[in-house]
Amino acid sequence: MISHPSFLPKLVKLPRFTTLLSSTLAALAAAICAIGLMGTAAWLISSAALHPPLATLTLAITAVRTFGIGRAGFRYLERYLSHKLAFHSFTKLQLFLYDRAAAALPLREGLIAQGQWLQALTTGCGTLRDFYLRGLLPPLITLLLLIAISAGLYPLVGKLALLLLPLFLLHLLLPYWAAVLPAPTAGTYRTLLSDSVNGRDELAAAGSWAAFLPHLDQQAKSLNLQQQQESAKDYRTDFLLQLLDVLVFLLLLAGLAQCVLHNASLSFIDLSLWLMILLAAMQELQPLAKAARTIQRSQQAAQVILTKPLPQTPVESTAPIDKSNSLLTIQQVDFGYQPAIPILQGLSFRIAHGQHTAIVGDSGSGKTTLAGLICGFWPADSGSIYLTGQISANLQTSFLFTGTIRDNFQRLIPGISDAAILRCLRISKLDRWLTNQPAGLDTCLTANAQNLSGGQRNRLLTALALAKPGELLILDEPTAGLDKKTASALLTELLIELDKQQRTLLLITHDSPAAARMKQVIHL
Incomplete structure (x- = not known):
């Protein structure tokens, strides 16, 4: 320029x-x-x-x-x-x-x-x-x-x-x-x-x-x-x-x-x-x-x-895309952080409306990278990503601000009511912890919620992603750090709420029982 x-x-x-x-x-x-x-x-x-x-x-x-x-x-x-x-x-x-x-x-x-x-x-x-x-x-x-x-x-x-x-x-x-x-x-x-x-x-x-x-x-x-x-x-x-x-x-x-x-x-x-x-x-x-x-x-x-650096222009695929009843279509996507080290090669799949999907694979297989591509953090090196709706997401790199729990929700969704915040925290199984906090929604968080345990932080991020409207909800390891009983209850409440709101879940997980409850499982 x-x-x-x-x-x-x-x-x-x-x-x-x-x-x-x-x-x-x-x-x-x-x-x-x-x-x-x-x-x-x-x-x-x-x-x-x-x-x-x-x-x-x-x-x-x-x-x-x-x-x-x-x-x-x-x-x-x-x-x-x-x-x-x-x-x-x-x-x-x-x-x-x-x-x-x-x-x-x-x-x-x-x-x-x-x-x-x-x-x-x-x-x-x-x-x-x-x-x-x-x-x-x-x-x-x-x-x-x-x-x-x-x-x-x-x-x-x-x-x-x-x-x-x-x-x-x-x-x-x-x-x-x-x-x-x-x-x-x-x-x-x-x-x-x-x-x-x-x-x-x-x-x-x-x-x-x-x-x-x-x-x-x-x-x-x-x-x-x-x-x-x-x-x-x-x-x-x-x-x-x-x-x-x-x-x-x-x-x-x-x-x-x-x-x-x-x-x-x-x-x-x-x-x-x-x-x-x-x-x-x-x-x-x-x-x-x-x-x-x-x-x-x-x-x-x-x-x-x-x-420097200029945002990269995605390479559009010239192949036709079947968009009928498709919420998300991934077609022949290639991507790597370094050109000589590809992470995703020729990846193609579809997610229909209401078709809850799990992305599973070994560490380093590109699960979180795929979520970043869908969110538009980077353009694909080749291929096409087609989305017919909005996204709300909780990725591993998500950040929580210093301030109260209410402040973090209101930063993301200005004007959100306390009742809506409490409902999302209940679905994320964080309501019992919140009840034991004297300040309730005014409980203060340190930088990036370092005063919470790993499981509590994940559940709070899940509640924030759930509160944000979007046809596709992407959750990255939402049950990490949770015991089996709490993880199962969270997923059950979550799927009931998403079906009620006619939203679709894209779950990135290592948890086999959680992946088995999805309508579609994609292995990387």
Whole structure:
């Protein structure tokens, strides 16, 4: 979606034009006032040394006060407008980022790749916010000022005045070219640090903790060395630019001195004015190196946010599908998280309305993967999945939010009544546990319901899936962690309720007695 040449136009078009224009004008006015203050102050001091009549200095005194007040006022206005511009664009980027993540997640490459991608998106979004403050406005304002100063100097020093424009380009291009592309050191260190925190008990139990720490320490030293090398490279680039600034300044000053000493086209008072203007212009060049590095980082962030990874387009089968009385039709579906390791190959089956179906198979045979394909988490590599209705599902990766039991139901189904919640909890055989809780439906859950047992958590997820309307109810191991009596009673109540609501169950299970009660059993 975004390539190297189109990077800047894409981001410039993101904010409102009026906000961008007003920020630019305020910043330009602040810079003009700063240069005007330096120039008029120099003229005032030089002229006052000649003891002219006070009336001669009145205009300059007024100009100094005007430029001083204007510089402060326009600077505050520029800060307000530029931050408004940045945060407005940041909001639009965040909304785009949310939509993109919702379309792409979960990534079929797994949780590690998913975490790395989300981390790159969120940090990249913050980088793009800084683009408007530190990457866009400083070069634009400085360019306009240098063009005006060069135009004023040209009648005096001729082609020497044009040196300011190549100097401007060097202040942008040298830091941009010299910027070091991010190496994988930071990502590697971050992964190892996370592993050391989350897997400390396992490492200690395996006796590998002492051997792991030196490896982590080595990665930390590599990251520190990389950061030092980047800082040293930036320092050398900035030092070279300062030398160029001094060289151009001396050349322009020599040209102006020629005008004073030889052809008398310039007075010493005018020379002092131009001297201060040039010093102020050199000050305006200083933020450009930082702006160039911000632009370079923003380009990388934009490429990550707007291009990778794209939601994959499913491959549609051209074979005809018999949709008569079919709630779900799977036809010649192939899928694998890695192209070289297929999980499902040539899978075909149908589920009719009311035809409760069990999916059984060994661990790793693709049962939960199949449920994810039906839910649309990933497109099939080939084949077709046709559904004539809505889905409600409880998969092994389902998440429960911190808050009360009622909050979790209302997040899923806004406006659901307490009576409907209690009915679903009764069918899921969680009502007796709830009766023993003093807070009832206001019982609080920790993150992902870690304060519940595995069986209680599964039953709560089953109740949530049952509460969500949908012609097809997918349950992934709903009886895991339950004794045989409770599991049988849960399944009985569940099938009675689904038949009453004319809904169809797709049960993923290792439980043979549970699978035997289904009208159709599919072995993977």
